[in-house]
Amino acid sequence: MDNLSKPAGSFKSPISRRTVLQGSAAAAAAGIAAPLLAACGSGSSPSKASTGKSSKKTQLTLMSWEMFEPAETVAWHKVVDEFMVANPSIEVKWTGWPFANYDQNVIAQAQAGHVNADVVMCPPELGSTLIMDYNLCEPLGQIATSLGLVPNAAHDQFVVDGKLYLLGVLEVAFLLAYDQRMLKAGGFSAPPTTPDEWLTMTEKLTHAPKQYGTLLINTAAAAADMWNQLQNWPLGFGGVWADGKNLTIDSPANVKAIQFWVDLVKASGLAGTSEAALDKLYYGDQIASQFTVGFGSAALKQLAPKLYPNLRSAPPPWPGKKAIARLHGNVVLKTSSHLDAAYELTKWMVEPKNLYYVTRQNGYPLIPYSNFAEKVPAYTAFEKSLPWLEGFNETNYVGEADILGDYVFAYAQLGNLIATNIEKAVSGSSTVLEALQSAQSLAQQSLHLPT
Amino acid sequence: MNAVLDLARGAVTRRARKPRQAPLPYALLAPIVVFECLFVVYPIIRGILLSFHETNFGVTKFVGLAQYRQMLHDPIFWSSVQTTFEFTFAMTAVWLSLGLAVALLMNWSFAGRGFVRAILAIPWAVPDIPVVLTFTIMLDPNFGILNRFASFIPGVHHQIQWLSAPNLAFIAIIIMVGWKGFPFFSLILLSSLQSIPDDLYEAAKVDGAGPLRRFRSITLPALYPTLGLLGVLAFIFSFQQFSLIYLSTGGGPGTDTSTLAVTIYNQAFEFFNYNYASAVAVVGLLLAAAGTVLYIILQRRVARARRLEGVSAGL
Numbered sequence: 127m128d129n130l131s132k133p134a135g136s137f138k139s140p141i142s143r144r145t146v147l148q149g150s151a152a153a154a155a156a157g158i159a160a161p162l163l164a165a166c167g168s169g170s171s172p173s174k175a176s177t178g179k180s181s182k183k184t185q186l187t188l189m190s191w192e193m194f195e196p197a198e199t200v201a202w203h204k205v206v207d208e209f210m211v212a213n214p215s216i217e218v219k220w221t222g223w224p225f226a227n228y229d230q231n232v233i234a235q236a237q238a239g240h241v242n243a244d245v246v247m248c249p250p251e252l253g254s255t256l257i258m259d260y261n262l263c264e265p266l267g268q269i270a271t272s273l274g275l276v277p278n279a280a281h282d283q284f285v286v287d288g289k290l291y292l293l294g295v296l297e298v299a300f301l302l303a304y305d306q307r308m309l310k311a312g313g314f315s316a317p318p319t320t321p322d323e324w325l326t327m328t329e330k331l332t333h334a335p336k337q338y339g340t341l342l343i344n345t346a347a348a349a350a351d352m353w354n355q356l357q358n359w360p361l362g363f364g365g366v367w368a369d370g371k372n373l374t375i376d377s378p379a380n381v382k383a384i385q386f387w388v389d390l391v392k393a394s395g396l397a398g399t400s401e402a403a404l405d406k407l408y409y410g411d412q413i414a415s416q417f418t419v420g421f422g423s424a425a426l427k428q429l430a431p432k433l434y435p436n437l438r439s440a441p442p443p444w445p446g447k448k449a450i451a452r453l454h455g456n457v458v459l460k461t462s463s464h465l466d467a468a469y470e471l472t473k474w475m476v477e478p479k480n481l482y483y484v485t486r487q488n489g490y491p492l493i494p495y496s497n498f499a500e501k502v503p504a505y506t507a508f509e510k511s512l513p514w515l516e517g518f519n520e521t522n523y524v525g526e527a528d529i530l531g532d533y534v535f536a537y538a539q540l541g542n543l544i545a546t547n548i549e550k551a552v553s554g555s556s557t558v559l560e561a562l563q564s565a566q567s568l569a570q571q572s573l574h575l576p577t
Numbered sequence: 578m579n580a581v582l583d584l585a586r587g588a589v590t591r592r593a594r595k596p597r598q599a600p601l602p603y604a605l606l607a608p609i610v611v612f613e614c615l616f617v618v619y620p621i622i623r624g625i626l627l628s629f630h631e632t633n634f635g636v637t638k639f640v641g642l643a644q645y646r647q648m649l650h651d652p653i654f655w656s657s658v659q660t661t662f663e664f665t666f667a668m669t670a671v672w673l674s675l676g677l678a679v680a681l682l683m684n685w686s687f688a689g690r691g692f693v694r695a696i697l698a699i700p701w702a703v704p705d706i707p708v709v710l711t712f713t714i715m716l717d718p719n720f721g722i723l724n725r726f727a728s729f730i731p732g733v734h735h736q737i738q739w740l741s742a743p744n745l746a747f748i749a750i751i752i753m754v755g756w757k758g759f760p761f762f763s764l765i766l767l768s769s770l771q772s773i774p775d776d777l778y779e780a781a782k783v784d785g786a787g788p789l790r791r792f793r794s795i796t797l798p799a800l801y802p803t804l805g806l807l808g809v810l811a812f813i814f815s816f817q818q819f820s821l822i823y824l825s826t827g828g829g830p831g832t833d834t835s836t837l838a839v840t841i842y843n844q845a846f847e848f849f850n851y852n853y854a855s856a857v858a859v860v861g862l863l864l865a866a867a868g869t870v871l872y873i874i875l876q877r878r879v880a881r882a883r884r885l886e887g888v889s890a891g892l
Contacts, residue, residue, distance in 0.1 A: 227846070230846045230847070230849070233849045234846075234849075234851075237632055237633070237849065237851055239636075260633075334719060335719065335720065344741075345740065345741060345826075345827070345829075346741070346826055346827040346828065346829025346830055347713070347740065347824065347825055347826055347827040347829070348827070349827045349829065350847075395719060396719060397718060397736070397738065397741070398717070398718035398719070398736070398738035398739075398740065398741045399717055399718065399719055399720070400713045400714075400717060402710070402713070403713075403714065403717055403720065536848075538847050538848065538849075539847065539848040542843060542847050542848070545829075546827065546828065546829035546830060546831055546832065547830075547831050549741050549829050549830040549831070550741075550743065550829075550830045550831050552738075552741055553738045553741040553742040553743075553830060554742070555742055555743050555830065556831075561831075564831065567652075568652065568653060571650070571651060571652065571653075572651075572653070572848070574647075
């Protein structure tokens with residue numbers, strides 16, 4: 127159109143509106159394409175992580191959620207920084223995600239064909255998946271032997287064909303945590319030791335809206351955290367979620383266990399309350415007790431400064447005093463291009479002095495090596511200095527494999543199905559038996575098991 | 578012969594005179610086309626391919642329709658299809674009716690109308706996370722303001738669990754998503770309302786038509802095209818709704834609020850069944866497309882029927 131509208135023989139300016147617009151469009155296209163091409167070419171490809179052409183140092187990648195834990199990251203970074211000082215030819219790069227979606231992202235990388243790390247810190251179910259499902263890990267038992275450490279029973283879950291594939295760096299174990307002020311004020315001189323005592327204590331200490339007896343997460347919106355607590359309950363009633371390859375979600379023992387859990391939730395007066403609201407109440411000294419993992423006291427000191435000095439613990443108030451201990455540890459990936467350096471980093475992180483340092487700084491309750499006190503005598507004194515630690519000594523800890531059988535790898539899947547169905551029992555729209563039967567049926571279908 | 582040559586010469590000249598397409602429009606479109614291809618079309622194609630495979634640590638095996646066969650026997654999948662369609666139809670009705678009601682209110686002239694119009698757009702502007710947090714607190718059985726008011730109702734003795742009881746959780750989700758999205762629909766309907774000539778209303782008043790008759794005979798027919806378009810958009814928006822549902826109920830209790838979007842997320846990122854999740858996503862895409870096409874066909878048939886009715890009335 128413009129060509130036809132211009133009179134013949136008219137002077138043509140070298141810079142026209144059209145050329146300006148054309149140039150701008152081309153520049154915009156280049157501006158968008160350039161970063162896209164750069165993103166395709168860069169990133170955490172294994173060759174880039176390992177060649178380190180620009181420096182002579184060996185580049186190691188440590189994958190962990192700890193870099194996103196504000197109360198814990200400083201101690202971990204210090205340990206790793208000291209490793210780099212002691213090993214000047216090795217440079218450690220941190221990578222990872224917040225704990226809430228850590229497992230998902232690691233598994234996503236694994237499914238895509240490559241986990242972009244040399245050493246991976248794992249929660250127990252992720253460790254089981256990487257070791258047993260994907261066969262991605264190197265044996266590490268020789269490291270514990272060289273350090274003279276005896277891995278505790280929680281490590282048994284990560285032993286395949288007699289070889290240990292994960293070395294624990296922190297163990298978080300469940301127990302009954304309570305505020306001694308509230309118990310004393312309510313007329314209780316000691317924490318409960320039986321389910322009936324626990325139910326009675328919960329009822330008597332609940333004075334809504336100012337005070338509540340027990341914190342139990344019970345909404346499907348927080349299904350993962352709900353399951354984290356709930357998974358313990360069958361242990362007090364002789365039940366398990368799976369026995370080997372046999373799913374036993376709706377066993378009579380589990381029905382009894384979960385009925386007790388529902389009764390506790392209702393007695394606490396917090397049925398249907400969101401996890402965020404429950405946490406706010408707990409840190410605001412309005413909940414007398416909760417069944418929780420005792421770890422990260424460094425975080426609790428910041429979040430609940432009045433609660434922390436009054437925090438005490440007791441074993442689970444049910445027969446057998448069993449509870450789950452979740453071992454988090456490091457694995458070394460077979461795909462690492464620098465296995466020797468990866469072994470060195472892993473060894474450094476479980477060196478008794480370093481493990482003790484992190485435990486002390488971050489307030490972790492348990493060091494998962496049976497003879498640790500012999501290696502670091504100060505650990506015994508440290509344990510005794512934490513008044514909230516007493517419950518651990520009386521609890522009989524079991525691993526995830528003891529309650530989930532051969533389905534540890536399906537921890538999240540089973541947890542989601544069980545937790546979302548049990549919420550119906552809390553709201554009264556189904557019985558506990560119906561809820562567990564529904565979860566059993568759905569789990570069998572999801573895991574392709576014969577019904 | 579000369580005539581033939583003249584004809585051919587003329588054709589060549591005409592072809593030579595055909596104006597060249599300016600490259601500028603294509604250049605301006607290029608970035609968005611590239612973006613859509615890279616971040617929309619390519620992932621869809623990859624997802625479809627993934628649904629025909631089984632992947633395990635980078636080793637991919639073609640399994641044909643195995644994922645789809647699994648889906649046919651998955652009660653969670655069928656439950657989520659049912660929930661999705663129930664939710665979609667409910668949201669479409671809520672958004673269109675609430676949007677129309679608010680648009681009609683805003684079409685009146687009153688003092689402070691501009692300010693009211695501005696604050697009515699706030700729900701649309703608020704991000705999803707604060708919306709979920711606010712509604713979760715309001716609906717809390719123990720502290721929520723809704724239960725405070727409900728306790729004044731005679732006969733209501735227990736703390737209503739809005740997000741944990743099956744039917745109530747579904748209603749709560751509809752209220753929350755409806756509140757979040759209605760401004761979009763009301764603003765578009767408002768602009769359509771304002772394009773209806775006042776003369777029609779005045780003429781109708783003169784003829785003795787009351788407000789309801791004017792609404793039925795003038796307003797609604799004028800809004801049909803807009804309502805049709807908004808219906809399609811409401812269907813699509815509600816079909817793909819994820820964050821508000823997942824963050825408030827997690828798809829629970831049980832699977833009572835698990836839509837296809839929630840199921841896809843759970844399968845992929847909670848259960849790590851990426852291939853199966855892709856298959857569910859493909860089926861979701863087909864269902865959404867089929868629903869949209871069906872809706873458009875129905876809407877056109879209704880419009881055609883109305884045109885014929887108008888013609889015959891004129892005759």
